Amino acid sequence: MYRFLLTPRWLGYLALTLVAAAVMVFLGNWQLDRYRGRTAVNERIDAGATMAxxxxxxxxxxxxxxxxxxxxxxxxxxxxxxxxxxxxxxxxxxxxxxxxxxxxxxxxxxxxxxxxxxxxxxxxxxxxxxxxxxxxxxxxxxxxxxxxxxxxxxxxxxxxxxxxxxxxxxxxxxxxxxxxxxxxxxxxxxxxxxxxxxxxxxxPAADPAFQAVPIGHTNNWQNFGYVVQWWLFAAMSIFGYGWVARREARRAAGLGKPRPPVDRAAEPASSASA
Incomplete structure (x- = not known):
């Protein structure tokens, strides 16, 4: 049923799917590194507020x-x-x-x-x-x-x-x-x-006219969201290839053809109506 996967067209589809999934995994890993880096910054900010x-x-x-x-x-x-x-x-x-x-x-x-x-x-x-x-x-x-x-x-x-x-x-x-x-x-x-x-x-104390410059934490959770997004896209691309291949295999085997409509007018009359 799946011999068609070895044809040039389907091998091309597979290569394209794998390349796309690899790129998405790479982008997810890159965002993961950014998430870790921003998390470390936030931890240093919190530690600096309480340290001697x-x-x-x-x-x-x-x-x-x-x-x-x-x-x-x-x-x-x-x-x-x-x-x-x-x-x-x-x-x-x-x-x-x-x-x-x-x-x-x-x-x-x-x-x-x-x-x-x-x-x-x-x-x-x-x-x-x-x-x-x-x-x-x-x-x-x-x-x-x-x-x-x-x-x-x-x-x-x-x-x-x-x-x-x-x-x-x-x-x-x-x-x-x-x-x-x-x-x-x-x-x-x-x-x-x-x-x-x-x-x-x-x-001596600073002049009260000065306002303290706020220290903002980095938005590390945004990067974590991108990690999930890219990895999910990679999984979806692999799943999509498998789903399309299975549908093609069922169609080739005749398992995916819809049943022809029944012509009720050609059916013999039931005994109940005789």
Whole structure:
């Protein structure tokens, strides 16, 4: 019944089905890797919220080159680790990161270099502030003054953002759209750590005008849904090939032909009507 499966046409159908199923399994495995990676990020975020802070050098190696250079980027397993550092804010090189959204409002994140005892610095994201009321998104807001003297910060290690764009200086402040540490570091007179610190706490206390930048968990369950989807499609393609082959085999054997309609008019009269 199934010898027809060895014909060139059906062998072609089989090859096409297997290739399609293999591609779908590959896509499912790729989404599974993304699910695992995003799950690990969420776990690091949760762990960073409750862990005791570690000294900054334990998470971010100090830069070793000259001014304007950037230290090594934090390892993936280090991101969102809670750290603490003490230094002095360099208020002459405040960085305004425009186009940042908090609670559906577009404003600015304010980064300020914290100069450490060894002469290097780490960028500290002090928080988010709204735009000037009635002004455009490009109007510089009034930035709360940073504490003078020694400042101790506690926050999470965040990796440099990809992309970038220009880092411009306007009215005494640097402006950018992305927190690209290598680009920002070129505008600064000291070496800069390869990751930045998203502020949780500060001594002396931070100005209440700052709003904490929320840390959003990644949507890992969306990737898990894609895993199920692609693997289900792969199984359905194999099942569909088998179903079509079985139907063809039954048709060839005459098992799938519909019965002809019965002509009631040609039937002999029953004894009951005689």
């Amino acid at each position: 802070p570690v000294p900054l050098p334990d998470a971010l190696p100090a830069p070793t080159a000259g001014p304007g250079s950037t230290g090594p980027a934090p390892a993936e397993r280090i991101t969102w680790t809670k750290v603490t550092a003490t230094g002095r804010y360099d208020t002459s090189n405040i960085v305004l990161v425009r186009g940042r959204t908090v609670d559906s409002e577009v404003g600015f994140e304010v980064l300020t270099p914290l100069v450490l005892a060894d002469g290097s610095a780490v960028l500290v994201d002090r928080g988010w502030i709204p735009p000037v009321p009635g002004g455009s998104a490009t109007v510089q807001p009034q930035v709360p003054a940073a504490p003078t003297g020694d400042v101790t910060v506690t926050g999470r290690v965040v990796a440099s953002e990809s992309g970038g764009g220009a880092v411009d200086r306007r009215d005494g402040k640097l402006e950018t759209r992305r927190i690209s540490i290598p680009r920002i570091a070129k505008q600064l007179p000291y070496p800069v750590a390869g990751g930045y610190v998203l502020l949780d706490q500060q001594t």
